[in-house]
Amino acid sequence: MSDQTGKSPAAWRQEMVATLKSPEALNGMELSPPLERALLEVPRHLFAPEADLEAAHAPFNPVVTKKDERGVALSSVSAPQIQAMMLGQARIEPGMRVLEIGSGGYNAALIAELVGPAGHVVSIDIDPEVTERAAKLLAEAGYPQVRVVTGDAAEGVPGEAPFDRIIVTAGAWDIPSAWTEQLAEDGRLVVPLRMRSLTRSVAFHRSGGRLVSDSALVCGFVAMQGVDAHDEQVVLVNGDESVGLRFGDGAPGEVELLDNAVRSPRTEAWTGVRVHRQEPIVGLQLYLATHLPGFCIMTTDSEADTGAVQPTNPYFSMAAVRGDSFAYLITRPAPGDEADEHVEYGVHAFGPHRTELADEVTALVTVWDRLHRGGPDPQVTAYPAATPDEELEGQAVIDKRHVRVTLTWPPE
DSSP: OOOTTOOOHHHHHHHHHHHHTSGGGGTTOOOOHHHHHHHHHSOGGGGOTTSOHHHHTOTTOOEEEEEOTTSOEEEEEOOHHHHHHHHHHHTOOTTOEEEEESOOSHHHHHHHHHHOTTOEEEEEESOHHHHHHHHHHHHHHTOTTSEEEESOGGGOOGGGOOEEEEEEOSBBSSOOHHHHHTEEEEEEEEEEEEETTEEEEEEEEEETTEEEEEEEEEOOOOBOOSTTOOOOEEEEOSSSSSEEEEETTOOOSOGGGGTTGGGSOOEEEEEEEEEETTSOOHHHHHHHHHHSTTEEEEEEOTTSOOTTOOOSSTTOEEEEEETTEEEEEEEEEOTTOTTOOEEEEEEEEESTTHHHHHHHHHHHHHHHHHHTTTOOOOEEEEEETTOOGGGOOSSEEEEOSSEEEEEEOOOO
């Protein structure tokens, strides 16, 4: 079998793996030899019959397999880059018992290769169409040993526990208690966790009743369904849908105080912090999310007249609300940079207290630049929801239904 280019599926897999072997492709992680062999062995195209060979093997693109009536993706075969990154975080070894939450088929086949004949793989999804498809494709591709279960993943699969590894392949706002309870004492959980509207693939190891991270990498996933589904709260600040503020963990205070904020003059402040256009700034995102009360993500309608609200990126701007005022981060070409390789961070702020809020955001950006830029990720710890404040360790606490998440940065 080959496509119009004359390349076989095996040749496409080799090309895909060659791209993934670059450390930059996996956010600094290396592709281990066992995972490389699995990626070369599993016929990815058989799990993405909706796509041609080139699209099926595109290293950084998912293949959407189901949409709702609005065209929103409900299920997909994740991009190889995301799957390789998360499997690397999981550190799967031969003979392990692994639970996959979210069924597409391909990722479960990779896990089956990694655990080998002595291991056991269970994949669960709430959508019977998805599980039926995954079971069929797994059997056709030569992986009938993978057990595919239809059910709400918030309950896990208690009859198969304990698991050495649990890998979640859907965006999760919370960490259900069942996942921790069904994880072996020395087990690892890898989950795309949403924290204040930012999603990170967090690799946790179990430490008694809590989960402690050792990596948190940027990712994006279709949101979980079922009892633990969670929608962001969107606050409109322009009297229509042209400017929206997204709060992943609930909007602060009386958001109606913002109704007239955009009608105030705009304060503009610049931080003096310059970054290279290709420099990752994910650390800044998490730093502001954990240190800036009222943190949110601003989105705007790129085709609408948003007046003085002029973000650098209309689809994603780090922002914050403080009572009757709000501010968001912007960039401009760095002054004096003739090569145009750097940008400088600044702030736009609106509302009666815009100047104070702009100063606060500016100060936090400069602290990040001075003390944390290029440094390690914060440690993420998930405690049971009933844990009292005095037993929590961390600089920021995000309360969810099942867990209390803390983030700890190196000392300033």
